[in-house]
Amino acid sequence: MGHAQPILEVRGITRRYPGVTAVDRVDLSLVAGEVHALLGENGAGKSTLIKMIGGAVRRDGGTMLLHGREVDFRSPSDALAAGVTVIYQELVLCPHLSVAENVLMGHLPRASGLAVDWPAARKQVANLLEPLAVALPLDVPVGRLSTAQQQLVEIAKALSRDSRVLVLDEPSAALGQRDLDHLFAVIRRLRDRGVAIVYISHRLEETFAIADRVTVLKDGALVGSWSVGAVTMGALVRAMTGRDLGLLGAATTAEGAPVKLELRRLGRRGAFRDVSLRVHAGEVVGIAGLVGSGRTEVLRAIFGADRPDTGELLVDGKAVRFRSPAQALRHGLGLLPEDRKTQGLLLHRALRENLSLASLGRFTRFGVLRLGDEDRAVRRAIADLNIATRGPGQAVATLSGGNQQKVVLARWLARRCRILLFDEPTRGVDVGAKEEIYRLIHELAGQGAAVLVVSSELKELFAICRRILVMREGRLAGEFAGEDLREERVAEAMLIGGASDGAAAIAVG
Known part of the structure; x- marks a missing residue:
């Protein structure tokens, strides 16, 4: 040939x-x-x-x-x-x-x-x-x-x-x-x-x-x-x-770490129902499932983008009811959405504006934006996340997909969120940038953040999570950790459901 x-x-x-x-x-x-x-x-x-x-x-x-x-x-x-x-x-x-x-x-x-x-x-x-x-x-x-x-x-x-x-x-x-x-x-x-x-x-x-x-x-x-x-x-x-990639193990959660995020039988009509889970400080929890299983809808409901019809949502042990993402932000939550182009970025605005968008209060005094403080923070984030760009003024639409994803991540780092929801965090990202994002997730967990990750790539979840939940047809179909955390068992639950399929599947950690 x-x-x-x-x-x-x-x-x-x-x-x-x-x-x-x-x-x-x-x-x-x-x-x-x-x-x-x-x-x-x-x-x-x-x-x-x-x-x-x-x-x-x-x-x-x-x-x-x-x-x-x-x-x-x-x-x-x-x-x-x-x-x-x-x-x-x-x-x-x-x-x-x-x-x-x-x-x-x-x-x-x-x-x-x-x-x-x-x-x-x-x-x-x-x-x-x-x-x-x-x-x-x-x-x-x-x-x-x-x-x-x-x-x-x-x-x-x-x-x-x-x-x-x-x-x-x-x-x-x-x-x-x-x-x-x-x-x-x-x-x-x-x-x-x-x-x-x-x-x-x-x-x-x-x-x-x-x-x-x-x-x-x-x-x-x-x-x-x-x-x-x-x-x-x-x-x-x-x-x-130009290098060999290192091997990462799943982040280790400190014994007795407090529960940062908890769902109790949360449901939204036509999307998901009876979803209960906990995520501790310093823990990375994965959600696996086929496309359309309700994974993304759960993250959107947690973040206030959609309103649940039933159940409870608790942040730091206190019941909350977010009516908008702005309220979720004020409680320390950040969401990296599934579709960064339509839901996560202002494509035709500068990298600087996209990155500082959720943290303008940090750079404002008496209603005036302190451009020097903003510029220093943006340049520091560009260096920390290795964002390939001509500078803070470059339009985000002209960045590669992986660098666009890093901009959204950098936004939540600038906001100093303590609960992070990642929906397909490495979609459209090359292998080198994937490793950087995995390391970043590890670092965030090491600093005490609670991280909930939705991914269609099982290998990705196994690389960064010690506990994986499976959703199927809008319900939790199982939780896997320790000796049960095997790829064939997770895949089976995704495709045909598990022994705990349905309302009995309570992922409490």
Whole structure:
């Protein structure tokens, strides 16, 4: 396969921005019928590279060849017309239009004149999906579909344009294991049909599960390309980060530590019910469960973003009823939300504003913001969390995903929260930044904070937690600690429930 003629090739491709070279003379070749993983830390240049391939960003140097002929895409529509499609992590769909309308947008079949031939449209989309063994409700608005189904709509859109090069940017970021397995099956079928696929993910194990070749970028430059069978996970980590990652054990809770956060049979209609748990000072507790099991909804209810209908919430042993996140903040709670872009950040405001947003009282005297104090605190946080940025004034939207996540974390550190709720804290974050976040969580627990972590990655929870709760269908399905804390037992509770499934599952620590 390594000697096959590339379907798409970039040679010495370069992109510069003021003060930084985002991609520096990178070579990449894509072969038909191959899955090519593209790896690198946040800020390595992956996003810029695929934007150039997809016509969203113009290159400053280098050449790009498609089927051996030089091309210059001036827009995404140029790339689409040539059979090159990029599916970004933030999907580009019209939520109020049907599956069929989204798939065939811009080239719906016409019966006569301007009238759309809807039977032909449905048949055309069904024919696209059939070889992939995918079943989607063609007349349902896309906004009602799950994230996994919406990704399949994007793939069908690409196939409707007869795309021969398909770039998937972090397709697994919002998927549970079952949806990921289905996505991999679809990718393998596309590969078998001769499509060249670029697969970007921060989960290295996915590279070995789905890819044929792998390329690593670091600081905008090419580190190397290998056949997946000729490289180890450790070698890829070193190529991406320049170092070996250390091993972390779960944080140890001091004996007799006070209970900082307690839920007693908390419930919210249609989301979750009868959830009881305790988190002690200095403890990191994990919540596992499939997507839709109610994990995120529990965190939102604790933080006052949604109001529970039943049960009690106690902070430092005192019953509280938060009517808003502002009230939760005043009681020392902080939430890192599942979707940092829409719920955690002001994307088009400066890093400085995002970081100090929850702590302005610290920097204000007599109603006047002390800019010097704010600037010193922001710069200290940038250094402490190793946020890769041109400076405090940089717009958060221009930061990489991992650095955006660090900004949200830094906000709660500046606020000095004592109860921290983390929902998918390392989603879309590279392996190096993951380790930094894990160490930060350990440090926070070591300083006496109570930490509750929701994650779709069991390995992540096992790396940082000594106690893991499982949610299934809106209820606690079990608690695992000590000798019971085994991955197969947690996975079983997630998929089919545990012996303590239901109201009897009281996770008291």
